[in-house]
Amino acid sequence: MMNEEELRKIIRRIVKEEMEPGIPVAVSNHHVHLTEADYKTLFPHEEIAPRKWLTQPKEYAAKQVVTIVGPTGNEIPHVRVMGPCRKHSQVEIARSDARQLGITVPTRLSGELEGTPSIKVKTDDGEITVQGVIAAKRHIHMSDKDAERFGVKYGETVEVAIETDGRRTIYDDVIARPNPNFVLEMHIDVDEANAACVGPDTIGHIVPKDKRV
Amino acid sequence: MMNEEELRKIIRRIVKEEMEPGIPVAVSNHHVHLTEADYKTLFPHEEIAPRKWLTQPKEYAAKQVVTIVGPTGNEIPHVRVMGPCRKHSQVEIARSDARQLGITVPTRLSGELEGTPSIKVKTDDGEITVQGVIAAKRHIHMSDKDAERFGVKYGETVEVAIETDGRRTIYDDVIARPNPNFVLEMHIDVDEANAACVGPDTIGHIVPKDKRV
Numbered sequence: 001m002m003n004e005e006e007l008r009k010i011i012r013r014i015v016k017e018e019m020e021p022g023i024p025v026a027v028s029n030h031h032v033h034l035t036e037a038d039y040k041t042l043f044p045h046e047e048i049a050p051r052k053w054l055t056q057p058k059e060y061a062a063k064q065v066v067t068i069v070g071p072t073g074n075e076i077p078h079v080r081v082m083g084p085c086r087k088h089s090q091v092e093i094a095r096s097d098a099r100q101l102g103i104t105v106p107t108r109l110s111g112e113l114e115g116t117p118s119i120k121v122k123t124d125d126g127e128i129t130v131q132g133v134i135a136a137k138r139h140i141h142m143s144d145k146d147a148e149r150f151g152v153k154y155g156e157t158v159e160v161a162i163e164t165d166g167r168r169t170i171y172d173d174v175i176a177r178p179n180p181n182f183v184l185e186m187h188i189d190v191d192e193a194n195a196a197c198v199g200p201d202t203i204g205h206i207v208p209k210d211k212r213v
Numbered sequence: 214m215m216n217e218e219e220l221r222k223i224i225r226r227i228v229k230e231e232m233e234p235g236i237p238v239a240v241s242n243h244h245v246h247l248t249e250a251d252y253k254t255l256f257p258h259e260e261i262a263p264r265k266w267l268t269q270p271k272e273y274a275a276k277q278v279v280t281i282v283g284p285t286g287n288e289i290p291h292v293r294v295m296g297p298c299r300k301h302s303q304v305e306i307a308r309s310d311a312r313q314l315g316i317t318v319p320t321r322l323s324g325e326l327e328g329t330p331s332i333k334v335k336t337d338d339g340e341i342t343v344q345g346v347i348a349a350k351r352h353i354h355m356s357d358k359d360a361e362r363f364g365v366k367y368g369e370t371v372e373v374a375i376e377t378d379g380r381r382t383i384y385d386d387v388i389a390r391p392n393p394n395f396v397l398e399m400h401i402d403v404d405e406a407n408a409a410c411v412g413p414d415t416i417g418h419i420v421p422k423d424k425r426v
Contacts, residue, residue: 095407096309107379107410137379159383161426166320166350169408170372170426172381194308195382195408197320213374213383213424 022203023140025162025186026055027193030093031080032066032121032130033110038089039081041126042066048083055183056141058084068093069120070101079121090132091119094189098135108134109175139175140186147178150206154178159207160186162196169196170207235416236353238375238399239268240406243306244293245279245334245343246323251302252294254339255279261296268396269354271297281306282333283314292334303345304332307402311348321347322388352388353399360391363419367391372420373399375409382409383420 039048043064050060064081068091076097090113098105103117113132121128140158142150152158159172171192186204252261256277263273277294281304289310303326311318316330326345334341353371355363365371372385384405399417409415
């Protein structure tokens with residue numbers, strides 16, 4: 001069934017995977033970051049508490065969840081709160097969520113909230129409006145050593161090839177985010193994971209500059 | 214704000230778009246194809262009727278819609294029936310739909326249904342089980358002349374670069390499907406559209422073989 005071209009393609013991929021350091025791909029579901037004040041409005045009776053520690057140090061998915069409410073009343077329940085609290089509240093959703101909520105959402109890096117839309121966030125105990133709804137721009141957390149190894153600088157755009165069976169995808173517009181404390185991990189949202197058929201053990205490879213399309 | 218590298222990148226893209234024939238990108242929402250017999254079970258009182266003609270000749274989205282029911286009772290309502298009727302019934306959903314229904318779904322070309330899962334499809338008047346649930350493998354409908362122009366053969370895999378603002382994506386594993394009657398159009402599903410931020414006027418470009426990663 002397999003011709004030489006297909007065989008060569010598979011061998012090339014395996015060789016590349018063995019020779020280049022792979023990047024674990026992590027999938028972010030919709031979630032919210034809250035300020036201390038917004039947290040207290042939504043959860044007046046309980047402290048924020050870690051449910052699951054993430055790969056990046058000191059970051060966690062909290063036990064607490066909220067409901068996001070779109071302008072026409074469409075709701076997404078059980079949206080996870082991330083901890084610890086931040087300086088600005090922010091709602092990160094996929095484009096598929098945005099459609100369900102009846103809003104349009106810009107693609108932004110975390111924290112780049114200028115001009116982003118607002119949305120209602122509620123719990124049984126409180127309600128706030130968060131100005132800062134974004135679809136996360138795909139990015140790679142990495143240590144400074146990783147950045148040196150890959151030859152990339154903070155904020156640089158790279159292409160990442162994701163090798164999956166039947167839905168191989170090269171994501172461009174991926175932002176490199178080196179930091180002394182970061183652990184190597186590419187972050188994409190659920191739409192991007194579905195489009196590339198990403199599973200729990202999927203890895204990506206930065207496309208060398210001379211091979212970029 | 215813009216440095217030379219960014220400017221060069223933009224100019225290269227524009228030059229490429231002007232020089233190469235672009236491929237319109239069409240987004241397929243979940244839908245079903247039905248046999249005459251299955252159609253009659255679901256709609257005993259009405260003939261199938263076109264609601265909107267598609268780009269490919271004689272193909273249409275029908276007025277009729279069905280509900281898909283997952284194994285645990287999770288439903289997706291208002292799933293469009295496509296016409297005319299076919300030799301085999303088939304349910305095409307996105308991976309995000311599969312998660313909502315509580316099933317896993319293989320990535321397949323239309324009609325390649327061996328070993329694919331089954332699902333319940335119902336209307337107010339009837340109910341059937343369709344063996345043939347797939348996530349559509351991305352593909353390009355094209356005329357024989359287009360195929361000659363692109364230098365591709367039937368069934369060949371190509372990479373297609375989709376130029377969008379902030380989510381530029383190169384989809385590999387795209388199958389070329391030349392046919393004398395086809396009109397040039399790339400088909401992707403809603404997950405793939407969301408991941409690449411595809412809009413109504415988005416076009417793709419086949420990546421030349423010597424530039425493939």
